[in-house]
Ligand code: SF4
């Protein structure tokens with residue numbers, strides 16, 4: 545098959561699965577790196593945030609796919625996941641934002657390989673800034689809250705990108721832009737409990753963002769009140785109020801129920817090795833194993849907010 549036929553097969557799979565995708569030339573990889581450097585100079589990232597979140601990217605394909613010719617960027621719709629924790633005889637609901645279920649990455653990688661490997665081509669996973677590549681490739685636009693929005697479909701999407709050695713004919717590369725709607729809307733800014741969104745600059749103050757703090761293990765800063773927390777990981781306050789999410793904001797799926805015993809085991813920070821195997825499996829299915837060490841702290845502020 546020709547490159548274009550294989551790309552058509554990939555897009556048939558993407559569309560049939562309800563995903564959205566774009567493909568762009570590998571030539572733009574260096575521009576992604578430059579974009580980040582420019583943004584760092586212009587908007588002054590918080591140093592801790594920069595070191596933790598933005599220094600692990602790899603802007604080369606030399607060791608993973610030396611003949612890479614394109615980048616395939618995919619957005620997969622995901623629901624908000626509801627977990628039910630039983631505590632003191634009462635069931636309490638706790639949510640995980642869409643986008644945290646990474647098991648879909650493995651499924652999609654497998655499926656793409658099934659399509660292209662028999663034709664003598666290959667893909668591999670990447671470590672590049674996903675929101676930036678989604679915007680530059682024309683797949684998404686930034687919101688004022690720096691979240692990526694798929695035009696007309698909202699922000700409840702998990703992003704992923706793959707390098708491939710397929711040549712893409714259509715090479716889209718767009719400027720970094722914010723949604724048109726954000727020019728006349730400040731709903732996210734008003735809803736953010738920490739003041740992380742500032743309409744005088746493009747970047748949010750990541751160091752004030754709840755997601756940055758509850759996704760790593762350092763104590764919460766004092767200026768983040770316990771009552772501000774709203775998700776087991778991450779924060780949804782600015783996306784829930786966004787008019788672009790009107791259609792998906794009520795898309796919930798129950799992920800799991802935790803018994804009184806399981807809840808107390810998690811809250812007491814019992815080590816992963818010592819918790820029941822069935823609870824481990826449950827956490828694994830939810831994609832929470834890697835973040836287990838954060839759960840005692842994060843769950844306690846939700847179940848005991850005062
Ligand atoms: S809430 Fe309004 S300003 Fe914020 S991202 Fe959505 S449309 Fe843009």
Ligand code: SF4
Pocket residue numbers: 689735736737738739740741748752753754755778779780781782783
């Ligand atoms: S994720 Fe939460 S803390 Fe971060 S900008 Fe949005 S509302 Fe503010």
